[in-house]
Amino acid sequence: MKQEAKSATGAPTTLWDRTRQLASQEILETALRLFTEQGYDETTIAQIAREAGVSQRTLFRYFGTKEDLLGDGQDRFGQVLMDTISEQPADAGVWESLRAGVAAVLALHDSREHALERFRLLHNTASLRAGWLEKRLRFQENLLPLVETRMDAATGNEGAKVRAVIATAFACLDAASMTWVANDGKGEIMDLYDECLAAVRG
Amino acid sequence: MKQEAKSATGAPTTLWDRTRQLASQEILETALRLFTEQGYDETTIAQIAREAGVSQRTLFRYFGTKEDLLGDGQDRFGQVLMDTISEQPADAGVWESLRAGVAAVLALHDSREHALERFRLLHNTASLRAGWLEKRLRFQENLLPLVETRMDAATGNEGAKVRAVIATAFACLDAASMTWVANDGKGEIMDLYDECLAAVRG
DNA sequence: GCCTATCTGACAGCGACTGCCAAGTGTGAT
DNA sequence: ATCACACTTGGCAGTCGCTGTCAGATAGGC
Numbered sequence: 159m160k161q162e163a164k165s166a167t168g169a170p171t172t173l174w175d176r177t178r179q180l181a182s183q184e185i186l187e188t189a190l191r192l193f194t195e196q197g198y199d200e201t202t203i204a205q206i207a208r209e210a211g212v213s214q215r216t217l218f219r220y221f222g223t224k225e226d227l228l229g230d231g232q233d234r235f236g237q238v239l240m241d242t243i244s245e246q247p248a249d250a251g252v253w254e255s256l257r258a259g260v261a262a263v264l265a266l267h268d269s270r271e272h273a274l275e276r277f278r279l280l281h282n283t284a285s286l287r288a289g290w291l292e293k294r295l296r297f298q299e300n301l302l303p304l305v306e307t308r309m310d311a312a313t314g315n316e317g318a319k320v321r322a323v324i325a326t327a328f329a330c331l332d333a334a335s336m337t338w339v340a341n342d343g344k345g346e347i348m349d350l351y352d353e354c355l356a357a358v359r360g
Numbered sequence: 361m362k363q364e365a366k367s368a369t370g371a372p373t374t375l376w377d378r379t380r381q382l383a384s385q386e387i388l389e390t391a392l393r394l395f396t397e398q399g400y401d402e403t404t405i406a407q408i409a410r411e412a413g414v415s416q417r418t419l420f421r422y423f424g425t426k427e428d429l430l431g432d433g434q435d436r437f438g439q440v441l442m443d444t445i446s447e448q449p450a451d452a453g454v455w456e457s458l459r460a461g462v463a464a465v466l467a468l469h470d471s472r473e474h475a476l477e478r479f480r481l482l483h484n485t486a487s488l489r490a491g492w493l494e495k496r497l498r499f500q501e502n503l504l505p506l507v508e509t510r511m512d513a514a515t516g517n518e519g520a521k522v523r524a525v526i527a528t529a530f531a532c533l534d535a536a537s538m539t540w541v542a543n544d545g546k547g548e549i550m551d552l553y554d555e556c557l558a559a560v561r562g
Numbered sequence: 563g564c565c566t567a568t569c570t571g572a573c574a575g576c577g578a579c580t581g582c583c584a585a586g587t588g589t590g591a592t
Numbered sequence: 593a594t595c596a597c598a599c600t601t602g603g604c605a606g607t608c609g610c611t612g613t614c615a616g617a618t619a620g621g622c
Contacts, residue, residue: 288494322556325531333523354524
């Protein structure tokens with residue numbers, strides 16, 4: 159029973175790892191189902207744990223926070239964002255680079271419906287919105303040095319302008335995704351994003 | 361339910377009202393002191409109640425939430441914002457109107473040091489940031505109809521552009537206030553705001 | 563002085579979350 | 593196969609923010 163086939167990711171797939179991944183997936187699916195069925199705030203950790211067949215303690219070991227049960231790739235977002243932007247050609251402007259980053263993050267979603275479900279939950283739950291905005295703000299701070307190199311020199315004021323530009327890009331993403339959800343997923347988010355940015359910079 | 365005279369004339373309010381206000385003030389001051397002394401997350405409700413000389417239950421009756429212990433005028437912000445913007449002359453542009461609203465909100469702070477202390481606490485505490493961003497998002501949604509009238513017609517997409525413009529203004533306020541705090545309160549926030557907006561709208 | 567309206571504190575309880583400890587299970591070496 | 597070790601799991605108690613409830617104190621009007 160040794161030397162199991164290694165997956166393409168090169169991960170040493172032990173039985174533990176497989177079990178872990180299975181349990182993790184089960185928890186995640188149960189949580190998402192219950193959230194969409196009865197709402198985020200109305201779903202307790204106890205219920206998710208019970209229906210997923212694990213103890214609360216184990217659930218919290220897999221996902222440190224109730225919020226983490228939504229964003230599989232919570233941290234992946236930040237990474238993809240940074241990677242994409244830093245990979246942009248040197249002569250690309252700030253706005254194009256940020257646009258590319260936003261597009262890359264949006265492309266992470268599995269399917270259109272999946273994304274819509276996720277977004278809808280996010281925009282309709284105050285506590286989730288708060289957590290998401292906070293996390294996003296941290297991403298923005300991480301982007302500061304990366305974006306600064308692409309802006310006109312003479313920043314002067316501790317990168318206030320850089321912060322503003324980054325925050326504006328995300329503000330447009332917000333406006334776009336909110337509108338997208340309000341329209342029940344009609345059209346492309348990136349088109350809305352472009353519209354928003356045009357309205358702002360027009 | 362009786363709305364006795366609450367005018368600022370110092371009219372003979374009832375003993376209850378006076379006691380209430382006194383307790384409220386005591387709690388507020390104790391909370392702010394402890395927050396700045398040892399941090400927001402490190403200060404428990406039990407401690408504030410103890411040092412303020414009231415029970416936890418009473419504290420929660422005065423302020424429904426731990427966050428409420430910071431924003432005296434939490435809801436006042438939203439009101440001032442709306443009022444100011446709606447009072448702008450009809451021929452004023454969107455950006456000028458929003459600028460006026462931002463300025464009015466900033467003018468609400470008692471003193472410069474008070475504001476700096478408040479902002480510093482806000483920007484250095486993740487949970488507070490999250491709550492603030494969420495509350496602000498609600499303000500933005502409330503502003504939608506007000507601002508829409510000042511924008512070029514043919515919005516089309518459910519006010520995506522309007523949302524984007526409003527969100528951008530607040531994004532600039534964010535960038536400005538963060539930079540202001542980073543600079544230990546040097547300069548004027550509104551100047552930073554103007555710089556930010558200029559950088560965005562190039 | 564009495565009755566009512568309001569306020570207060572104590573207690574119990576919920577939900578998210580953590581630390582701790584004992585028991586179970588896979589893994590590698592013998 | 594066996595043994596020791598690493599890892600994982602579940603239960604229990606406890607913290608913290610927050611809410612419902614209920615008895616008792618206090619101010620107000622009569």
